[in-house]
Amino acid sequence: MRIAIVGLGLIGGSIAKALKANTAHTVIGFDRDENVLLDALSLGAIDRIGSTAALREADVVYVCLYPEDAVAFVRDNAAHFRPGCIVTDVCGIKGGVCDRLSALAAAHGFIYVGGHPMAGKERSGFEASEAGLFYNASYIFVPCDAPEAALQTLAGLAEAMGFGTIRYCTQQTHDRMIAYTSQVPHVLACAYVMSPRCAEHNGFSAGSYRDVSRVARINAELWADLFLSNRAELSDELVELIRNIESIREAVDCGDREKIVALLSAAREKKEKFG
Amino acid sequence: MRIAIVGLGLIGGSIAKALKANTAHTVIGFDRDENVLLDALSLGAIDRIGSTAALREADVVYVCLYPEDAVAFVRDNAAHFRPGCIVTDVCGIKGGVCDRLSALAAAHGFIYVGGHPMAGKERSGFEASEAGLFYNASYIFVPCDAPEAALQTLAGLAEAMGFGTIRYCTQQTHDRMIAYTSQVPHVLACAYVMSPRCAEHNGFSAGSYRDVSRVARINAELWADLFLSNRAELSDELVELIRNIESIREAVDCGDREKIVALLSAAREKKEKFG
Numbered sequence: 001m002r003i004a005i006v007g008l009g010l011i012g013g014s015i016a017k018a019l020k021a022n023t024a025h026t027v028i029g030f031d032r033d034e035n036v037l038l039d040a041l042s043l044g045a046i047d048r049i050g051s052t053a054a055l056r057e058a059d060v061v062y063v064c065l066y067p068e069d070a071v072a073f074v075r076d077n078a079a080h081f082r083p084g085c086i087v088t089d090v091c092g093i094k095g096g097v098c099d100r101l102s103a104l105a106a107a108h109g110f111i112y113v114g115g116h117p118m119a120g121k122e123r124s125g126f127e128a129s130e131a132g133l134f135y136n137a138s139y140i141f142v143p144c145d146a147p148e149a150a151l152q153t154l155a156g157l158a159e160a161m162g163f164g165t166i167r168y169c170t171q172q173t174h175d176r177m178i179a180y181t182s183q184v185p186h187v188l189a190c191a192y193v194m195s196p197r198c199a200e201h202n203g204f205s206a207g208s209y210r211d212v213s214r215v216a217r218i219n220a221e222l223w224a225d226l227f228l229s230n231r232a233e234l235s236d237e238l239v240e241l242i243r244n245i246e247s248i249r250e251a252v253d254c255g256d257r258e259k260i261v262a263l264l265s266a267a268r269e270k271k272e273k274f275g
Numbered sequence: 276m277r278i279a280i281v282g283l284g285l286i287g288g289s290i291a292k293a294l295k296a297n298t299a300h301t302v303i304g305f306d307r308d309e310n311v312l313l314d315a316l317s318l319g320a321i322d323r324i325g326s327t328a329a330l331r332e333a334d335v336v337y338v339c340l341y342p343e344d345a346v347a348f349v350r351d352n353a354a355h356f357r358p359g360c361i362v363t364d365v366c367g368i369k370g371g372v373c374d375r376l377s378a379l380a381a382a383h384g385f386i387y388v389g390g391h392p393m394a395g396k397e398r399s400g401f402e403a404s405e406a407g408l409f410y411n412a413s414y415i416f417v418p419c420d421a422p423e424a425a426l427q428t429l430a431g432l433a434e435a436m437g438f439g440t441i442r443y444c445t446q447q448t449h450d451r452m453i454a455y456t457s458q459v460p461h462v463l464a465c466a467y468v469m470s471p472r473c474a475e476h477n478g479f480s481a482g483s484y485r486d487v488s489r490v491a492r493i494n495a496e497l498w499a500d501l502f503l504s505n506r507a508e509l510s511d512e513l514v515e516l517i518r519n520i521e522s523i524r525e526a527v528d529c530g531d532r533e534k535i536v537a538l539l540s541a542a543r544e545k546k547e548k549f550g
Binding site: 118180195197224 | 457467
């Protein structure tokens with residue numbers, strides 16, 4: 001297959017490297033930064049640099065851009081995808097993306113599948129990308145109206161890239177779950193380091209400080225957009241979290257040992273049961 | 276030196292193993308579980324099993340018990356420590372411990388130093404203990420009224436065990452900092468897994484879910500006591516955290532992108548500056 005990758009940042013670059021390392025497909029790279037394209041070419045992460053002509057020949061297109069840019073790219077190039085071409089994005093929130101890209105696909109005769117490869121690291125850009133980024137990670141697909149064969153093609157590529165789990169769900173389920181598993185920890189990490197005690201933590205902290213604060217090294221612009229694409233779900237989940245912190249705080253404040261033990265024991269049981 | 280270790284759980288067992296692995300001192304073990312004592316002896320983690328007579332000969336005593344048990348042990352054995360013997364505990368909160376043990380030391384002529392080796396893991400007990408547990412960790416001492424020579428003895432032993440940082444502070448500073456660096460992350464982990472979404476996280480989660488939820492595998496009885504020994508500081512720090520989460524939530528809820536970017540950028544700067 002001829003596979004186009006648009007945007008060779010951390011995710012796009014890692015997809016390119018993983019496909020080149022594990023498959024015989026032709027990988028065509030697109031990026032607004034020419035130096036990144038030349039680096040990718042010389043490192044063997046792509047077979048060639050993309051063009052509109054190359055886009056017309058692509059069997060699969062991974063659009064690895066920020067949400068608004070991804071929608072704009074597909075809109076501007078909708079006429080260039082051949083009929084039956086599979087276009088997929090990697091946006092962390094599917095609301096505002098899946099619906100618009102599905103509509104473009106229906107209007108122009110290509111196939112669209114929403115995708116979210118669940119991997120990342122604190123650094124970004126092509127330099128940070130690596131063929132092994134996805135090892136054993138989860139790839140979530142929002143099928144929209146794509147035919148089964150297209151889903152199988154993407155699943156096969158995901159397996160080749162090293163993903164360990166493939167999940168299918170609706171856009172709504174995706175965004176509700178991601179509010180919890182990914183967005184809340186990012187809000188938390190930022191809220192946690194806002195304490196005046198953060199400046200003095202050195203020598204008083206160990207693994208639990210490090211783990212909670214890790215993702216405070218955040219890409220503020222990207223995450224502001226992701227939060228705003230999922231306002232209601234994220235706000236609801238934060239209300240839930242605040243309520244649960246408050247119930248423990250209240251038990252501590254009242255000195256209600258029995259209540260504290262009950263709350264912590266219930267939490268431990270859930271962690272042991274669900275991992 | 277003759278070093279007595281009272282309580283061969285995760286911390287006491289690791290201190291015993293680290294001292295045996297890295298020093299030539301004689302290590303004498305005390306535990307209410309005879310099987311643990313026999314295991315420790317056969318593994319070479321201790322040189323011999325303790326007795327009241329052995330306690331009288333000890334130069335240093337590490338009391339590695341839960342806070343109330345630690346105070347009770349020192350009170351019941353205060354008459355057995357020889358003059359100048361250095362007694363230290365490993366309790367995670369110093370309020371209610373340092374003051375009582377300092378008073379016993381003054382009354383009976385031994386030396387007391389509050390101690391907090393900042394290391395742990397999700398499993399407990401002697402089986403989980405290991406000589407390398409403290410590698411590069413921080414050991415906090417609350418000097419109370421101990422002479423400089425006693426502090427130097429304990430610092431030397433800590434370095435031999437592998438600790439990378441040694442901090443001295445008052446009981447008040449210790450408890451305020453620990454509320455932030457250790458107790459808040461434990462409350463958070465428990466509050467986080469209380470969400471109904473926890474049961475469905477599988478396939479939707481990656482590193483940030485894992486990091487925030489890790490310490491929800493909590494020892495409920497121990498942590499209830501630690502929380503209650505530090506009620507005011509912990510409650511204040513939770514109020515601070517809730518306020519900071521709420522300010523991000525409000526900005527999300529209102530769709531105030533500029534405010535979100537400002538809050539996240541400030542958090543990122545703090546994380547980069549203070550680690």
